[in-house]
Amino acid sequence: MPNISATPAPDALRTRLNAVEATVTLCVDEPLRLDSGETLGAVDVAYHTYGRLNADRSNAIVVCHALTGDQFAVLPHPVTGKPGWWANLIGPGKIVDTDKYFIICSNVLGGCMGTTGPKSINPATGQPYMLDFPVITVGDMVRLQMKLLDYLGVDRAFAAIGGSMGGMQVLQMASAYPERLFCALPIATCARYSAQNIAFDEVGRQAIMADPEWCEGKYLLENRVPHKGLAVARMAAHITYLSEAALTRKFGRKLQDKERIGFGFEADFEVESYLRHQGSTFVERFDANSYLYITRAMDYFDMPGEHGGHLSKAFMNTPVRFCLISFTSDWLFPTSDSQAIVRALNAAAASVSFVEVQSDKGHDAFLLDEPELHDTIRGFLDGMARRAGLSFGETR
Amino acid sequence: MATTANHSGTGIRIDLQIIADMIEPNSRVLDVGCGDGELLAYLQESREVDGRGMELSMQGVQKAVARGLAVIQGDADTDLVDYPGDAFDYVILSKTLQATHNPRRVIEQMLRIGRHAIVSFPNFAHWRTRLDLIVKGRMPVNELLPYSWYETPNIHFCTIRDFVDLCREMDVGIKASLSLDAAGEVQKFTADSRWANLFGVDAVFLLGK
Numbered sequence: 001m002p003n004i005s006a007t008p009a010p011d012a013l014r015t016r017l018n019a020v021e022a023t024v025t026l027c028v029d030e031p032l033r034l035d036s037g038e039t040l041g042a043v044d045v046a047y048h049t050y051g052r053l054n055a056d057r058s059n060a061i062v063v064c065h066a067l068t069g070d071q072f073a074v075l076p077h078p079v080t081g082k083p084g085w086w087a088n089l090i091g092p093g094k095i096v097d098t099d100k101y102f103i104i105c106s107n108v109l110g111g112c113m114g115t116t117g118p119k120s121i122n123p124a125t126g127q128p129y130m131l132d133f134p135v136i137t138v139g140d141m142v143r144l145q146m147k148l149l150d151y152l153g154v155d156r157a158f159a160a161i162g163g164s165m166g167g168m169q170v171l172q173m174a175s176a177y178p179e180r181l182f183c184a185l186p187i188a189t190c191a192r193y194s195a196q197n198i199a200f201d202e203v204g205r206q207a208i209m210a211d212p213e214w215c216e217g218k219y220l221l222e223n224r225v226p227h228k229g230l231a232v233a234r235m236a237a238h239i240t241y242l243s244e245a246a247l248t249r250k251f252g253r254k255l256q257d258k259e260r261i262g263f264g265f266e267a268d269f270e271v272e273s274y275l276r277h278q279g280s281t282f283v284e285r286f287d288a289n290s291y292l293y294i295t296r297a298m299d300y301f302d303m304p305g306e307h308g309g310h311l312s313k314a315f316m317n318t319p320v321r322f323c324l325i326s327f328t329s330d331w332l333f334p335t336s337d338s339q340a341i342v343r344a345l346n347a348a349a350a351s352v353s354f355v356e357v358q359s360d361k362g363h364d365a366f367l368l369d370e371p372e373l374h375d376t377i378r379g380f381l382d383g384m385a386r387r388a389g390l391s392f393g394e395t396r
Numbered sequence: 397m398a399t400t401a402n403h404s405g406t407g408i409r410i411d412l413q414i415i416a417d418m419i420e421p422n423s424r425v426l427d428v429g430c431g432d433g434e435l436l437a438y439l440q441e442s443r444e445v446d447g448r449g450m451e452l453s454m455q456g457v458q459k460a461v462a463r464g465l466a467v468i469q470g471d472a473d474t475d476l477v478d479y480p481g482d483a484f485d486y487v488i489l490s491k492t493l494q495a496t497h498n499p500r501r502v503i504e505q506m507l508r509i510g511r512h513a514i515v516s517f518p519n520f521a522h523w524r525t526r527l528d529l530i531v532k533g534r535m536p537v538n539e540l541l542p543y544s545w546y547e548t549p550n551i552h553f554c555t556i557r558d559f560v561d562l563c564r565e566m567d568v569g570i571k572a573s574l575s576l577d578a579a580g581e582v583q584k585f586t587a588d589s590r591w592a593n594l595f596g597v598d599a600v601f602l603l604g605k
Contacts, residue, residue: 323461342468343478347449354468355454355462372454379462387464 006150010076014356017091017098018051022115026147033143038134042123045148046114047071047106050090051098051324055152059390060154061096062145063105064162065167067294068286070113073105079285096380101158106148108141109293112287118289119220130289131217138165138301146180159187159381159390163366164333168301171341174322175303175314183321183384185377188330188366190337191303191311197332200240201295204233208288217289217344230288231279236277243362247271311344312394321351323371323380328356344360353380404490408438410580414600415488415514418572419443423485424448426510428472429492433460437458450475476505484510493517494550501564507568507605516600519575521555521593540597563603572602
């Protein structure tokens with residue numbers, strides 16, 4: 001994760017960013033229609049905005065978070081105190097410039113940071129939904145985000161940007177709501193979730209469900225938390241976010257605070273200690289049932305499948321301009337996934353740019369200070385802003 | 397790759413200006429090996445084309461993307477197959493043919509996805525190149541062909557006459573052919589012109605199906 005030295009005090013940062021932290025209740029009169037066929041009424045959406053919406057409401061950028069992200073893209077996380085997950089990218093004078101753009105980042109449907117999810121109270125029972133929460137999809141997440149744009153008075157966002165599951169949301173948004181988006185930046189993502197990725201998700205879910213503290217999903221009622229299962233899920237997943245080169249460079253076979261191997265099962269190696277730490281800090285900020293639901297939503301993500309096997313049909317004659325970015329060492333969402341999207345967009349006669357960034361940091365590279373990533377995002381947004389004739393002067 | 401530093405009155409390289417002059421306004425254009433997008437940017441501004449680019453180097457792609465152009469990282473030899481047929485009015489290959497692995501297949505692909513193909517390349521039969529080879533007995537290295545044989549990206553050199561022969565073999569129509577001499581003068585030539593083959597530094601061909 002990015003380290004930001006000399007991070008200003010949260011209050012000063014809030015002011016500098018023109019940050020608004022809010023939760024709004026949407027879908028009160030008309031419940032949210034879900035892909036499963038079920039509906040969800042009165043849905044809370046926790047969101048942050050940074051910067052100011054301009055007079056003609058044309059400078060909004062929707063930032064979509066990944067599986068374990070949340071609306072704290074810039075502001076420090078309330079539980080961990082760490083800088084926001086994209087604080088290196090978004091801010092005044094930064095790549096995604098809050099002096100120019102109005103940034104909207106909301107917690108996804110099914111999340112656990114304020115948007116309605118399995119730990120929210122089910123109005124029908126007065127208890128948390130837990131496993132009564134309906135299974136959701138990436139399409140459902142995006143449908144809810146559109147309701148938030150309606151609420152904020154943004155008919156058409158200038159851009160949507162996101163990595164990993166955030167990138168899936170960007171693609172879904174561009175496909176389902178092409179009129180609501182000028183340009184799209186899906187990063188380190190795919191249009192069809194792979195068998196390997198479903199397999200990793202299943203390992204995570206089984207780890208959670210194998211923890212007796214999970215209590216068949218009802219741990220909230222029992223005042224228990226499946227710490228161990230969720231930590232193992234996180235540890236396994238975390239490996240997939242890195243690369244062999246990154247692990248070797250960072251840890252190699254270095255031992256943790258000892259001179260020689262211990263002939264036991266304590267954390268001999270630094271890499272073990274690191275993963276245990278990743279697991280244990282994760283459980284403090286994430287809900288185990290949310291993890292089940294959101295990984296399931298990714299498993300179900302299959303844009304070509306929803307368009308008769310032809311991804312190009314998802315984007316036929318789209319006015320949205322795309323810039324795809326992948327990383328050479330990302331084996332979770334490899335470059336071939338992005339290339340498949342580029343091919344489909346070309347077949348759909350869409351305007352598409354594509355860059356494969358050289359990096360040995362694996363999938364996580366999209367969160368890191370990769371100069372080529374940042375140069376590409378900056379260049380694309382600047383070029384698109386000129387194309388869209390965006391004015392950054394007057395604000396509302 | 398060979399370069400001529402000459403620039404036209406509009407500020408772009410003369411060889412690019414020649415290509416630009418072949419393109420109808422408002423057409424759909426794919427520039428294969430578009431570099432930093434100089435030609436595409438010019439075409440969008442002056443001809444209002446719907447332009448797309450493909451470029452191998454990431455630096456080139458980034459600069460082009462920063463210009464607001466739609467450019468993907470890709471390889472002429474392998475990635476043209478991904479485009480649907482007749483997607484473009486013009487597919488341009490500017491001073492890149494000699495660096496491809498399979499020039500014939502690249503030209504085939506260009507004419508599959510475009511109504512026209514525009515191909516420019518350095519002419520290996522230019523008198524300076526011939527003289528270098530005859531007098532020195534070595535592969536020519538000069539300002540027109542600046543690389544030594546062991547490090548050149550140019551793996552498939554041809555002469556103007558070679559290219560004309562290939563077009564005939566492929567049954568591809570030559571709609572226009574221009575050459576650029578060392579002084580930057582542009583000459584129209586007919587396919588069998590020995591003059592162009594001797595004095596042309598670069599050649600530009602407009603091909604049709």
